[in-house]
Amino acid sequence: MANCCNNACVESLFHSLKVEALQYEPMMNREIMRQSVFQYIEVDYNRNRRRSALGYLSPENYELKNSA
Secondary structure, eight states: OOOGGGGHHHHHHHHHIIIIIITTOOOOSHHHHHHHHHHIIIIIIIIISOBGGGTSBOHHHHHHHHHO
């Protein structure tokens, strides 16, 4: 059975993507858009963006702090 809460994580990602990466960037073609989305997700969102669940540390900083 469908539940509206199932999409919360994806909706949060899409909101962040639009607001932080794409909202004011002119996209000339599909390849530039693809590169911008890849850059945001792989570098900014997955590695550098601070998370409240990690004590407001980025995933990289959290790993460094907890692996020592």
